[in-house]
Amino acid sequence: MLPEIAKLGHIALITPDFKKSLWFFSEVLGLEVTEVVDGTHYLRAWGDFEHHTMSLKQGEKSKVDHIGWRTKRPEDVEKYAELLAEAGADVKWIEAGQEAGQGRAIRFKLPSEHPFEIYYEMEKTQPDQDRKSVLKNQTYKAWRKGASPRRIDHVNLATSQNPAVIHKWLIDNLGFKMREYIDLGNAGVMAGWLSVTPLVHDIAVVSEPNAETPNRLHHLAYWFDNAQDILRAADILSEEGLKFVGPGKHGASQAIYLYVKDPGSGHRVKLFSNGYLIFEPDWEPIRWTVEDLDVGMTYWGQDAVAGNQDSTEA
Template identity: 65%
Template sequence: MENIRYELLPEIAKLGHVALETTDLEKSLWFFEEVVGLEKTTTKDGVHYLRAWGDFEHHTLSIQEGPVARVHHIAWKAKRREDVRNFAVLLRKADVEVQEVKAGTEAGQGDAIRFQLPSGHNFEIYFDMEKPPAADPKRKSVLKNQTYKAWRKGISPRRIDHVNIGTNTDPAVLLDFLQEKLGFKMREYLKTPDDKVGAAWLSVTNLVHDIAVMAQPELPTSHEIHHLSYWSDNAQDILRAADILAENGITFTGPGKHGISQAMYLYVIDPGSGVRLELFSNGYLIFEPDWEPVEWKAEEMAVGFTFWGEQAGLSEQDRKTIPAGEPLKSAKKV
């Protein structure tokens, strides 16, 4: 029998965290801790590290004050420790500038790498991350498979879910990079009248999307973020979230149901940074290894974006984004 030789390509396991910079730290912490109900793991060097009650890793959101509101980076957990190094090798061979991040630079995190997408979005890949228990017994769940008590305060989503990034350039190069260099799989996409991909939903997990990419010429830069998303268990949780936001005098879009992803949604903007948060539930999972991406046409997007409920994307607030990167540092684009 002929010997079979193969090498494992580096892989991403899941979305890890979003590093947010805000111009009003007090408002952002009030929003994410008290209204949304995220739990604070620790504060180090002016950075506040938060996670949802069902998140196991040290943090899924970090917040610090900065001169401008932006997402400093979006982080992804590798499947294996050696994948961090192997991704660095793969990216450098593709002429992508890779920055090594030493363990401890972010609280709770081991060695990592940072780099830019062809659009200028800043990504990070890590493997090692502490999974600390709840330090305060009053916050700790009695369940051994759950970090914190659910519903302790605020909206109380279970876990981080996905990010949605935007670009004002042709997204083809960006989408190729995500698939060919980072291993994302196309799940659903929008085909524009000129036969280009105008939006795409991709994942490395069984979720419909761990990341979405929107191409919008009117965006201020090529490296924007439309929203980050946290997951709740069911549709009633989203309705409860709407009540809590209304009680706090915060306006929002939704609730509604997407056609793409089939998920319940509600959009709300952090009053400190201006970043949009999507509260997300239901939807479907993909287990088929031979999944064929679902194509949507422009004339179908009234259903694709909003199957029912308040139509998102109509108001100026719905279209607002903040930067999630910077002009490319690499010598040339991929």
């Protein structure tokens, strides 16, 4: 049996202004701190069950330390280590406990040099009593602070390489399925949205031809239950004097969006809602062309492309 990725687990961020980043993610966005170990803060949203879906650490410059993916079975980690090594990846083992709450894992890089981690074992740490929800199927109290997203949703990677090559690598080596993509004809594929779950995308890879490095983070996204939550988040961001792009709606994915940057690191965060789910086993990827690119990227609202040109290192 081939190994399988179950879902996006977490993203580990490095920030040059830790105090400002922690304020943004914890107080403004509203993520809860699960644990602090050796200066690294581990956070999650009120509906996230695992120990963390984000970690924050002080560093000289903004970058992504790694993006973590959970497998469907414990033995899948070892199987991926073997298959990825055969595919030419430099696979390194991370021992249990090296990352707080997490069991043994592997780390490697995509051909675009984006750093990935694959794991299975992760604690489902219970919150302290004053933050714990009375609902047995929910981790924290909802709306306790900040914009208050429910859960992590996806990551969007940018690269100066041909994104179609990275799409194929993700499909061939990690089992992702292409859901939607932008085909510019002779100019090649501009972007692709892929998933291993019923989500329209757990990951996207987009072209950024003039990027300083091939491994860029365009954004990470947290999920909100509905469009009204996004409007509420816009009020909260405006009260704090933070500029943002949106709200608007994508044609591709049909998602309601708002983009804002962490003022401490410059990492872009997408506040994400609506969209659709895919359950069809014979799904045919949706192809967007240059003729319908405007609708695909911005169905309505503030232009999602014009305000989101730059990225941070991954």
